[in-house]
Amino acid sequence: MGSFSIWHWLVVGILVLLLFGKGRFSDMMGDVAKGIKSFKKGMADDDAPPPAPRQIEGQRTPDATPIPTPNATGETENR
Numbered sequence: 001m002g003s004f005s006i007w008h009w010l011v012v013g014i015l016v017l018l019l020f021g022k023g024r025f026s027d028m029m030g031d032v033a034k035g036i037k038s039f040k041k042g043m044a045d046d047d048a049p050p051p052a053p054r055q056i057e058g059q060r061t062p063d064a065t066p067i068p069t070p071n072a073t074g075e076t077e078n079r
Contacts, residue, residue, distance in 0.1 A: 020028075
C-alpha cells in the first residue's frame with residue numbers, strides 16, 4: 001500500500017488528460033515559451049547603453065570661436 005501500482009498511475013494520467021486536454025497543454029507550453037522570450041528581451045534591453053544626455057532648453061553650448069592672442073608686436077590676431 002506504500003507505492004502506487006500501474007493502474008493508479010494510469011487513472012491519474014487519464015484524469016490529467018481530461019482536465020487539461022491535448023490542446024490546453026500545448027497552449028500552456030506556448031505561453032511559457034513566450035514568457036521566456038519576453039524575459040530575455042527585457043534583459044537584453046537592460047544591457048543597452050543609456051541614451052546621450054539631452055540638452056536642456058535655454059542652456060547654451062560653448063562657443064567655438066577662437067580667442068585672439070597677442071603676437072610679438074603686441075597686436076592681436078585670430079588663429
